[in-house]
Amino acid sequence: MTRAQSQIFVVGDAAALCCHQFSTCWRLWTSYIEDCINKGSAHNFTLDSLKQDLLEISELCRSEDEESSDSESTTSEIPDIEDPILQELLDESKYINVPLTEEDLFPVLQHEQFVSSVSNQFAEVDEEQLLTNSSTHKHCELVKESFDRAYARPLDERLFPVLQHEQFVSSSVSNQFAEVDEEQLLTNSSTHKHCELVKESFDRAYARPLDEPSIRIEIKGRKNIGQAFPGDKVTVEILSEISNPPTGKVINIVESADTVKEFVCTLERHDSQVMIPINKCISKIYTPFWKDKPNHIAVRNPENLKIEKFIKINEEAHRKYLFVVRVLKWRKFYKYPLGIVVGKFPNITTLEDGLKVLDIEFQLRRTLSSSLERQMIDFQSLNLFEDGRIDFRMLPTFTIDPTDSQDLDDAIIVRDLGECYEIGVHISDVASFVAKDSELDKYARQLCTSFYSCGKEPIHMFPKELSADFFSLIPNQERRAISLIIQVDTKTNHIKTRLICKSVIHSKRKFSYDEVEDILENNRQQSDPLEICLVKAWNFAEVHRRYRKQEDWCYKKPDEDVTLGRRQSHLMVEELMIMFNHMVAERLLFDETTRSITPLSEHVSHELNNQGLIHRRAMPNSQACIYDSETFPILKSVLRCLKTAIHPQLLPFAMAFRRLIGHYDLDIDSYTWASSPIRRYADVIVQRLLHSVIGKTNVRYTAHDIDLSCMEFPRKNDQPSAYERKANALHFAIELSTQSERKVAYIVELNASGTNFRLSFPLNSTSISENLDIICLLCILEIYRFNGYLPSGFSDLNNSQSKAIREELTNPFTLIQGPPG
Incomplete structure (x- = not known):
């Protein structure tokens, strides 16, 4: 130049x-x-x-x-040395913090001013005080080897270099500015909060203060989120209290949620050293090339981190592979965290491969420690009977569950007492084995719930040996239980007495839902004693449902896993579990020791009173909050219409209303989760509260503990639902690749330009997204006709065909059938 x-x-x-x-x-x-x-x-x-x-x-x-076959190199080509680039990036001593200008540029023109400011900082140090300790401080001449590397020779001992300059700058200057007294920050509790971070996307999150879980602090932008991952315990500075909700930014990470962070990623198109996680809540990850093999991805062994193969970066790698990336470190002032590739997936074409990807995305891979395995062995020698347990082993007991299920939470007992009959609902007593804050308790709390998917064994909250065996109410085995025993008048079907107690039961048979349906549909006289008990339990459940739901007793929202017309068995089990959870909630609310700490489910966080108001009473909805007041008016008649939720004209409003207030069809005053302790951690907490009430012992939970659990559980409970939806959607997509499917759908929204519309599939809510944007076929054809060509398999539409499609798209009952794939 x-x-x-x-x-x-x-x-x-x-x-x-x-x-x-x-x-x-x-x-x-x-x-x-x-x-x-x-x-x-x-x-x-x-x-x-x-x-x-x-x-x-x-x-x-x-x-x-x-x-290059498969674009992969053999292991013999891999040098047996560690990656120097990766080692240099991980070495904290090799970095100098250079402040940038407001425009994010290096301060080249401000060099003299920068050097002057740094020099003045050092000049303020008393030189005589430094030189008093001659063993640790030396008067030296600086010799620079490059712009970022130097050594110093003492003027009185010019024999050896004393200190690398860049290390001195990093440790002595940068760290002085980086150190922040966290305790001093938290002294002002009005502006700084100790929170748990919940990320909604990579650049949007909210924080729940651990001491005030009801408060939600919005955090927007990557700069304000910083280097935090979902679930981390962080210190948040409140930026604005005027806004509703308040806004803030993360200033410190107190505790990391996961020790090992692994994510499924794709290659970034414009920078092949950057990976994009398929989880939208995770930031991009920087994975540097091997020094001697640029444009290659080094795939390492996940155990010893030794390189196993190289994959050449080309169009095939972008299109074909998914990579498992482990985050190593996120250095301060770095845009992305540093990671390495510890696995790869080829093009996902089978359900099994897709579920493996989901297991990594939802962090479901866990290992059992040796101490935990020994604890599980010790369970086998425990005495099932203890003080206060009632022996129900001789009574006719059965379970109703899916054919392939193994984690059986609940069992039913029915016996005739003459003028009344007795019905017992028994739930596996998991809390009697799992102590609070024990290693097994922490293991279960990590997932907080079990994960289910079609075509695969479930991922249990507890180890499989416990969930599918020792805790499970399997036939011909003695098990501990929490039992609800009610006596019902034979003539009026009114409940006369009720009792909640600890017991030991012995299940005689496991019914499948299909078996129960066949028994209920067959009107002939039953001869099997257990089948007679089953029919009696179904009669009671139907009467109880009529009493609870009144005129709406016959309606039940469609369930994709249950065939319409064969839902009597599911309704019976559901009704008995609702009764159990409701009576447990009442028992805990009646006792003074647990009244203020009983977690009530979000299902009944809204009670309809005589004035037609809905009151928020329990866990806050994580999807929406009402800030102006705790009540809002709504007509009862409108609420009853919304309960159908399948009416095409009301469907858009029903979906928005359901997102706001959650479920609203229980029609009971109080409800908790206590019927599935093998599969839900919240049920274990409720069981422990119930143990303290039954045994009149001290409650081991404080109100703050319950608040934290109520804050954590709704978020973690969303994970298995999202997992199940994705697994079912994957299964549905693989089926569509071979044959077409007919589905009932409603058009709930048509944009003004007519280029796309939004569909809802009320009968397939677990496998197809509730709101699915579809580009109009007519629009596609017109775009292709405008460009002068059509895709293969399509032909031009005449005017009558175009008119017919337009008319059908305005009909909410249009049946749309797509081609295979």
């Missing part, structure tokens, strides 16, 4: 600069070089010759890709 400041000479390979295989700035160079050719300032080549060179380079790169 000359003094003219407008004359620039560029010497190099123009084709290489414009080729995307070699240059990361190829777009910029292409534009610049084309501009030079057009203005006649390019020498010895033209635009045609440049295009020809680019074509030859492209052919050469394609041939190289085809020659």
